[in-house]
Amino acid sequence: MLAFVLAIGMSFAFTSATEEGFYSIGYIELDGQWYEVNVDCQTTSDYKCEVQIMGETQPNSVHTQPDAASPFLESNTLTPKVITDPRL
16 A cells, blocks of 8 residues: 555656756747647756748747747747748
8 A cells, every 4th residue: 555655655756857948839920820739848048949931041939938028938049940831
């Protein structure tokens, strides 16, 4: 019984063990509207995660929430990730 209780307790101990800055969904603002985007910005770093829509030249910073005051997602590179247009 004790092993069962410890196993359950340990499963909760590791739920928040992911590296800070790991996100798979972020938000970008385009034309005054917020769009959800799937990004691969998994490493904590000093760089802002940015995406570039295919065919466009301007990169967009990725936020954690659909709010300009929310923090940016982090990335391990300065190179924007190329994505399809979320408006389509």
